[in-house]
Amino acid sequence: MPGTVLLLAASPVGRGCLVDAASVLPVLAAVPPAVLSGADTANVVELADPLEPQAVLTRLRAAAAAPGPLTVYVAGQLQLDRRQRLPHLALARTTPANVRYTALPWHWIREELRLRPSGATTLLLDLHADHETWQWLRTGVLDSGRNNAVYGRIAPPPARRTVAVPAYMRAVATILRSGHRPPPDELHQQALARAAADAAGGGAVAAGADLVLTAPGPVAGDPHAVIAAAVQAGRHGDADALAARHERAAAHAYGPASEDALHWTEVRADLAMFAGDPVRSCRAWLTVAETRLGAGQAPQAPAVEAAVDRAHHQWGRIRDAGRARELGAPLAALRGRVPGSREGALDHVQRELSRLQTQG
Template identity: 35%
Template sequence: MNFNGPGEPRGHVLLVAGDTVVCRRTVQLAPSANVAALAMVPAAALLGSDLPTDSVCLDGARDPNTVLARLRSAAATPGPLFVYLSGRLTADRRGRLYLALAGTTRAAVRYTALPWDWLESELRGRPAGMTTVLLDLAADADAWPSLREYRGLPGLSHAEVYGVVCPPGFAAGDGAVSGYTRHWIEQLRRGPARPGDVQLHALAAGAAGLPPGALVLPTAHELDSRSAPQSDPYRSDPYRSDPYRPGGQGRPGDGGGPVSARTADSASVSIAGPTPDSTAVPTAGVVVGPPLDEVTGGDPRPYIHALATGGRHLEAAALARVWEEHVRHTYGFSSMEAVEWAEIRADLARMAGDFPLATGLWIGACRARLVGQGVAGREVHAAAAGALYCWTQLKDRASVVESGPELVDLLRALPALDPRLLRLTQARLDALRAPGLPRAVHT
């Protein structure tokens, strides 16, 4: 159904605030605050389109049929549609998922909450590539087992879904705008060119400080199986670029497998330290990093490295964390692909001057490579060199003492290294130990 008549395409933004999430009298997720903040963002930025747009905010709705009517009207929009849902995810006794509304109780969830499959049903007839659903949810104890069983949120196969679902008992926020929504908004306001939705999601999820076990959508499996985006005639050119689609992680022009981190600009490490341009600071007022439409292929590493060399270290680190998590779930936590992304994160930390983090990441990567490649592996020695260099840059005695024993053990396990490196490392560690601290006992 087209409410606007032929030849009059319009966009639609629907923002829905569900029930507030409270645990032990503490507000963990405030959907009203999230919706209020998102409503201040121009609809064109949310949609990625400069079409005329209708915007609807639903806050405090108690009747699921009221929400359904608004959802049905939004789904009938012929142009692009952006739906935002924030609140508590719950379930009935049969495990059927619901978005809790204001006043939803456990005993009456089937009558006072919005069934999740209603959302799927209303969006099913939408054209491909025209619907984006953004979620900032917290699951309660009734819904969480169903999410674990489904390994994600069921349904919504006809929309591009991005979001987070925090587990029960963990705060998604402090009663104000939650981290994920706040960072999504901040990224939209950063510059004149709107990033792609996948990039926005990656930046927001990476910087949100999510609790352990939080569900990040789309899952790695969904990312891998997602088809190429359909052409959207209503999207303006600055919004087309989407360089962070993990389905295209292979080498540009090469359809197979992840790229070795050793070919990335940011992955090479020398004991001599960083190159002169690796810590470059951008001139004030200059937009750094390449424009999004210049990022080609599905390989995110050149763009991440450009962010880091341009001084945008937090963004680079956040993107690298999200990609590392994707690779871990795709190839395994101990896979070489995951180790390569750990090494990229280590070098990004070095470029940012975060030597404690860089040291720990290099040590972990070296141990993982040692298990898979043995003591003679060239990449094992490169990782050890990276760990040693970053450890020598530590100025805080506590940091030196904390990571020193593990580094000494690692160097001792590599007999092919110059023995002077082990002696000098042990000597520095011994010299910086406080008299009251116990020394490492080696067996």
């Protein structure tokens, strides 16, 4: 099956630029697509210094929807938005003051890759953090999704008035230009070693402060992989039963509002969607949203907004008017608290509820 490759290099124009991210694209583009992907053939999408986060999201969404293995190469810089203090990939127009509006929220990447088959996605990242983000990374985690293999590094901000180079990604590209792609974990280790050697050979001090990213993704026997295999085989009941067991175990061990328990509730919501059961999926997402809010999470928190958005989406797919009315009331109540980024979402629910009432 053909693979898909997304090459994304982004950094701000002007004084806010920490890394010349796009400089690595010609080296990556010289690598044969099959080697970039690790598949026999591959489609390659290249984004160099994009301007708009929605444009990046569109390309990312298309890549995530493609069957077969997906490899995402990202070089760029991370910045926090001032309102929610969440990591974003800075784009060409990004400044510290407008991160929320001009940069790509990192959780968009995680969310778009969320429904891909377990173990089918690899991310190779070479990122530089600004000072605020570097401080945030002392306690925060750059979450790229637990079903994906993630390798790379996050470097601290370079010296003042210095623009860094994506040395790790350049090392990856140089290794791949040999025409052979090692397994991702080996490629990662070779790239780290080569980048360190190149830095030493150039008279620079190797950046021992880098945050190295090594997450190989699900392994054989991982419940996510087992569940994904059951879904692919059409055994939706078996998949949900396994997820339900893990949900109960996590709730018993850590509490029903714990991230572990909520993760499995979210998995079950997705499984219901795959099984073509929007009622069950909507109800599960409503539960997730209400539990998160009840635990004190803010209405604008990404996990809360995402849960309400998904409940809304699944509600729109319910064809039984009675069930739609039943779930529409709690959805409208949630939309009143969590309007989300979708303009007019509450009005849409209220209009649909009014229409459903006329159907008796």
